[in-house]
Amino acid sequence: MYHARELTVATRGRGFYDITDEVQRAVAASGARDGLCTIFLHHTSASLLLCENADPDVRKDLESFFSRLVKDGDPLFVHDAEGPDDMPAHVRTVLTQNSISVPIKGGEASLxxxxxxxVWEHRTAAHQRRVTVSIVS
Known part of the structure; x- marks a missing residue:
């Protein structure tokens, strides 16, 4: 069996947007008891993250690290068609991921x-991000 659901994540700019509950709802709606859930982000300036959800300082520290690693407006970058955060957002995406697979066990994503x-938004402006959740059982 194959089931897919598309999500739209409205971001308010750079930061982390929790999609755990939406993914769990998609898995439940599929009726799958066991299988595989793949989450795919259709963008090149945001990424997906499987991360600790208990302490928000973990996400804050990740953002601090990436801000130091890939600086907005770095003169190294030629591609800046959409502003000083344009190429840094692409680099951040390449260094992370846009697809995550999670096993399904007992009718839920087994996290x-x-x-x-x-969804980790790398741009400073708000965006509508498209995510496809695919379930195979």
């Missing part, structure tokens, strides 16, 4: 105790 799924 660890402290794991959550996030």
């Amino acid at each position: 660890g105790t402290w794991q959550g799924l996030y």
